Amino acid sequence: MKALLSKAVGGPETLVLDEMPSPEAKPGQAVVSVKAVGVNFPDVLIIEDKYQFKPARPFAPGGEVSGIVKAVGEGVTHIKPGDRVLGNTGWGGMAEELALEAHRLVKIPDAMPFDEAAAFIMTYGTSWHALEARANLQPGQTLLVLGAAGGVGLAAVELGAAMGARVIAACSSQEKVDLCLKHGAAAGVVYPKGPFDREGQKALAALFKDACGPNGADVIYDPIGDAYAEPALRSIAWEGTYLVVGFAAGEIPKVPLNLALLKGCQIVGVFWGGWVAKNPEKHQKNVADLLEMYARGKIKPFVSQRFPLERAAEAITHLASRKALGKVVVTVD
Secondary structure, X not given: OEEEEEOOOOOHHHXXXXXXXXXXXXXXXXXXXXXXXXXXXXXXXXXXXXXXXXXXXXXXXOOEEXXXXXXXXXXXXXXXXXXXXXXXXXXXXXXXXXXXXXXXXXXXXXXXXXXXXXXXXXHHHHHHHHHHHHOOOOOOOEEEEEOOOOHHHHHHHHHHHHOOOEEEEXXXXXXXXXXXXXXXXOEEEEXXXXXXXXXXXXXXXXXXXXXXXXXXXXXXXXXXXXXXXXXXXXXXXXXXXXXXXXXXXXXXOOOOOHHHHHHOOEEEEOOHHHHHHHOHHHHHHHHHHHHHHHHOOOOOOOEEEEEEHHHHHHHHHHHHOOXXXXXXXXXXX
16 A cells, blocks of 8 residues: 655655555454545644654654545444544554554544545544533633634634634634634634734734723634734633644744733643543544534535645645645545
8 A cells, every 4th residue: 555654854845655565453443445634733743753742653644534444353343344434543644544443433424525524523623622621612702713714723613603602713814814704703803923022912912802802702722822822812801711722833832821810811721632542432422523513514624625645745735834724635546
């Protein structure tokens, strides 16, 4: 089988399409014939050894897949060969076949296209865990989403709207804001590019405050970090919740903790992958809830671009440019 492999630390240009032995299903595992792979920011980090996990090389990036079950190992009963599935993998997805723990796989509806299925689990799983479990988002609250036109950001916009919140989409361009408005945002704000000096930080905080209203944001969903974190935190409501989701803008920010004291707010980490590993049964319930929302038309992945496996490195490069809208997907014949 073919796989896009990371054989040395580096950017997407270091990835190599190579032949690998087809995997076999060990006890508790399943082998999936991969049809599509969602591209996510961790794919950018993991090949540069900047992610929380550092798999042994060679390995294929790709943390979420969809496809057809080819074989199952001993003890696997909830899926069988021929089932259409999606799954979160951590890595290894950018290959024609993949063996992984069967509990990571969930059957998908026949009407769900493989590209949408591959763009589903990491973004909606992360955002649902963040908003529902970590923030306890309530109807009528104001939700400010940074990087709102990206994969997890757009999922947060849709889910926030479905949960009855007033969603403010913060993006780097009007084109991205317009996309968010089509996906449930009540309003949007275009922020400038950092870094910012002290006056620039104050101006950005004022921009966020004006967009959210006089009471500020009850919940802030931040997958970008860097210079945007402190100004966003300054716009939070009294006893609000600031969700630390990721650092797609580059640097891990350092925020003055006196802001948390003065706002009476909580800063909450969202490590969805770690939570899934510790709570597999709750994860299965969350995925079932999300698929029901998908079936009712409440949420729907927006796939902006598709790349074949032989051009998967280009897909990662495009995502790293921060110009992608919604989700980028690699398709596998």
